[in-house]
Amino acid sequence: MRLRMELFVEDMDVSVTFYRDLLGFRVERRADDYTSLHRGLVVLGLGPVAKLPEQAAGQGFTRHLLKGARGAGVEIVLELDDLDALRALYEDCRRRAVISEPLQMRPWGLYDFRLTDPDGYYLRITHGNAAA
Structure with missing residues (x-):
């Protein structure tokens, strides 16, 4: 699937x-x-x-x-393979888009940041490896 x-x-x-x-x-x-x-x-x-x-x-x-509200109740989670790629994407997004929540370590052991797309869909960008 x-x-x-x-x-x-x-x-x-x-x-x-x-x-x-x-x-x-x-x-x-x-x-x-x-x-x-x-x-x-x-x-x-x-x-x-x-x-x-x-x-x-x-x-x-x-x-x-x-x-x-489009996407109400849905969080679209996009995972990157490595933390350096996540940090680079965050810096680019920070310069060019409105960030809802900055890059930070979450209690579950992953870094992420959040933003909305032009239509209000809520995106969480994270890395997929808690050991990173």
């Missing part, structure tokens, strides 16, 4: 720039209504909110539903 997250965004260009230029994702496929990005084993799909129906009779994403 693998995981691919699909995020609905207001401005495709702004979101692609954030994930590609700031977080180092590679664009695999790009069209007006969908972009697929990869970094390591992480796959993100970006689609415009505007392509969603305004409202739907059943369940599912709609433009009306996404007028509220």
Whole structure:
């Protein structure tokens, strides 16, 4: 099993720039209504909110539903393999984005920092090895 997250965004260009230029994702496929990005084993799909129906009779994403806080209750955790890479990414993000929580050691033995993407999706960037 693998995981691919699909995020609905207001401005495709702004979101692609954030994930590609700031977080180092590679664009695999790009069209007006969908972009697929990869970094390591992480796959993100970006689609415009505007392509969603305004409202739907059943369940599912709609433009009306996404007028509220996007990603509410979800923390997207991105793990880097080493602490030096995490520190370098943090310094770059600190210069170019708004950091929600600075890089720090957590009680569970990992360093991380937190930020939100242009659409308000909450990201925690960490390293995946507690022994580092």
